[in-house]
Amino acid sequence: MDTTSDLPDARRRRAPMDVSDRAWGTVAVLLGLVMLYATSAPGGHFTWLMFAGVCWLLFGLGWLVVLGGVLVRRGRxxxxxxxxxxxxxxxxxxxxxxxxxxxxxxxxxxxxxSRPALDNFAKTVSEGTPPGKRNWIGLYPVEYLDGSRNAFGFMIDDTGFLTSYGFAWSPNSEPDIDGPGYYCHFNGPWYIWEISD
Incomplete structure (x- = not known):
C-alpha cells in the first residue's frame, strides 16, 4: 500500500523564496548600485543622485506599506x-x-x-604635451580641462549642485591653475577641485 500520497507535499509547504521576496531584494540591490555610482565622484553625480533619491523614496514607502500590511494580519x-x-x-x-x-x-x-589612466595623463602633460580636449580620463567623463606643464585640472561632467567638482594634479604644491576654485588634498599629487557656479 502506497502511503506517500497521504503525506503533505513538502515542496508546497516550504517553497523556495517567494518571487516577490526576490523582487524586493533585487530592486534594493540595483538601487544600492545606482547610489554607489551616483556617489563615486566628488560632489556626486547630481542627475543620478536625484534619480536614486526618488527611487529609494518610492521603494521605501512601498516596502513600509507592504510590511505594515503583513504586521496587521493574523499569523504575522x-x-x-x-x-x-x-x-x-x-x-x-x-x-x-x-x-x-x-x-x-x-x-x-x-x-x-582610474589611477593608472590619471597618472599616465599627468605624466604626458608634465612632459610638455598640452592637455588638449579629452572626453574621458579613466572612468571620469570630462566636462572642462585646463592646465599647464606644472599642474592641470579637470571638471567631471554632471557633478555637484550649483558647484562643479573634479580633480587637479600638482606634484609640487597646491595647484596654481588659472580661474576660480578651491582645492582639497586627496591623494599624492591629486587634489579635489571645486568651482562654485
Missing part, C-alpha cells in the same frame, strides 16, 4: 519568518550602502580604478 509571525528576505534584505542593503558612502568608499574605489 509565521509570515515574517517565512518571508524574512523581504523585511531583512532591503534594510541591510541600505545600511551597507549608507556606510560605504559615509566613509567615501565609492569615490576612493573609482579613483583607484
Amino acid at each position: 509571525l509565521v509570515t515574517l519568518r517565512r518571508h524574512w528576505p523581504f523585511w531583512a534584505v532591503p534594510p541591510l542593503i541600505v545600511a551597507l550602502v549608507g556606510s560605504l558612502v559615509y566613509v567615501g568608499a565609492p569615490v576612493r574605489m573609482r579613483f583607484e580604478l
Whole structure:
C-alpha cells in the first residue's frame, strides 16, 4: 500500500523564496548600485543622485506599506519568518550602502580604478604635451580641462549642485591653475577641485 500520497507535499509547504521576496531584494540591490555610482565622484553625480533619491523614496514607502500590511494580519509571525528576505534584505542593503558612502568608499574605489589612466595623463602633460580636449580620463567623463606643464585640472561632467567638482594634479604644491576654485588634498599629487557656479 502506497502511503506517500497521504503525506503533505513538502515542496508546497516550504517553497523556495517567494518571487516577490526576490523582487524586493533585487530592486534594493540595483538601487544600492545606482547610489554607489551616483556617489563615486566628488560632489556626486547630481542627475543620478536625484534619480536614486526618488527611487529609494518610492521603494521605501512601498516596502513600509507592504510590511505594515503583513504586521496587521493574523499569523504575522509565521509570515515574517517565512518571508524574512523581504523585511531583512532591503534594510541591510541600505545600511551597507549608507556606510560605504559615509566613509567615501565609492569615490576612493573609482579613483583607484582610474589611477593608472590619471597618472599616465599627468605624466604626458608634465612632459610638455598640452592637455588638449579629452572626453574621458579613466572612468571620469570630462566636462572642462585646463592646465599647464606644472599642474592641470579637470571638471567631471554632471557633478555637484550649483558647484562643479573634479580633480587637479600638482606634484609640487597646491595647484596654481588659472580661474576660480578651491582645492582639497586627496591623494599624492591629486587634489579635489571645486568651482562654485
